[in-house]
Amino acid sequence: MPLTIYNSRTRRKEPFTPIHPGEVRMYVCGVTVYDDAHIGHARCYVAFDAIHRHLLARDYRVTYARNFTDIDDKIIRRAAELNLAWDEVARRYMDSFGADMAALGVLPPTIEPRATEHIPEIIAQVQDLVRRGHAYALDNGDVYFAVRSFPAYGGLSGRDLEDMMAGARVEVDNRKQSPMDFALWKSSKPGEPAWDSPWGPGRPGWHIECSAMSQKYLGATFDIHGGGKDLLFPHHENEMAQAEAATGQPFVRYWVHNGFVQINSEKMSKSLGNFFTIKDILKTTRPEGLRLFLLSKHYRSPLDFSETAIKDAAAGLERLYTALLAAEQAADSDAAPVPAWLKEIEQANADFEQGMDDDFNTAGAIGALFGLARTTNRLAGEAPSPARDAGLKLCAGKLRELGGRLGILKEDPQQFLQGQAGQAGQTGQGEAAAAQGPDPAWIEAQIAARQAARKAKNFAEADRIRNELTGLGVLLEDGPQGTRWRMKG
């Protein structure tokens, strides 16, 4: 089954055919670095990480560019608030974003271009647009894109230019040729950061950096351009207009937009005060649990964030790790696995691939992963035999492989299940120390004491010890090989 992708421009799923066989060039709009990234950013970049990983698994050579907008009005404003230089603000939040992405296990893009490092390319593209009659400069040094000069304007987002101009929400600026014209270059006021240009000192408009940088690294026409749904208009519409007006060639083959994270079915926003940063969430939630939650729904649908949803995801992740633990504890074996089991494993694999090929349906793929966990647990319940162990080894490998495709199941299962005990920093975010549990050596000693009591049939004492541990969040599991423990998730 071929890979299909929903294209926002055509509003349909289409079979994916890259421009250059075996190669995919993808650009995703990154962040404006003026504040810590929030869960909405996490959703976007985890979703595109899953897409990135699937393309790699399909053996495409992927060039993935994700930019930083490191000069912008919001950064300038934030710099004034913090009494810092604008570029220090940008540096600080680029570092913060990098740390968040690393904590979430997002694979680094191939290129992370920054607007301020591409001023010559940006100016060159603005000049092209002026030369071709698609842009005009004002006396004050602002340069605008003339939407009237580009008949296809509105085609990406399905809007009609006349309708938009009739809309009451467009501010009328008499200096512009058309109310919908947007800034390519903004003249700077005294004291603001500025770069020299043919129109005087200024800085780039928001949209131009993405068309200039994406085309520099990926070519005039490239395969996939992504971002949050809100960017469809005006950002991507404007990008497309700039790029196609400047080159006369189609800009992007597949436009991909992720849906929003919502809080109680409402948009998350600073003004509503229902705002969560990635760092906040990782204080109490482990990164893989957050990832499983973020990927549990299709990337185009809205995703409702809540404590319950995070808990459910954590419980599911525990189930997967429990299966992985059972699978990895099997003895090494070179026996042939029983065909019926082999078939189940292959079926789970096929279901996973089918889900991912169908517009990156991670929710369906996760279902397949749970199916594999069930197979694993059933197999683990069989009488020990070389064939069983061989099957379990296959399960272990497949759980790791498919889990890895979603960026989960990367830890040692035993450590994961006991993770919050004794040791801090499981999440890589120092604050996790707050969730620190009892000392593992002490737990083992309690278990030994309970074992002795059980042997003596002193079940009252055994239960007392177990209850004490349960109260501390330590769950005991008595099995044929003795008692295991794990932390309650």
Add this chain to the structure above:
RNA sequence: GGCGGCGUAGCCAAGUGGCAAGGCAGCGGACUGCAAAUCCGUUAUUCACCGGUUCAAAUCCGGUCGCCGCCUCCA
């Protein structure tokens, strides 16, 4: 007003023409000293509602109701 999306069990969520995946929670059973974990079974004759097309619809078409997003900086 324009454009787009959503409404599937107690909760979350796949499925876009052929007997309704999966997770969480619940219930019954197996296992266990009792539990936990795990396994087995069970939990929607039904997919917001009303009509229509079809041998066959959650899936296609028309309408109704409800919710949300974009149209303004925004992942």
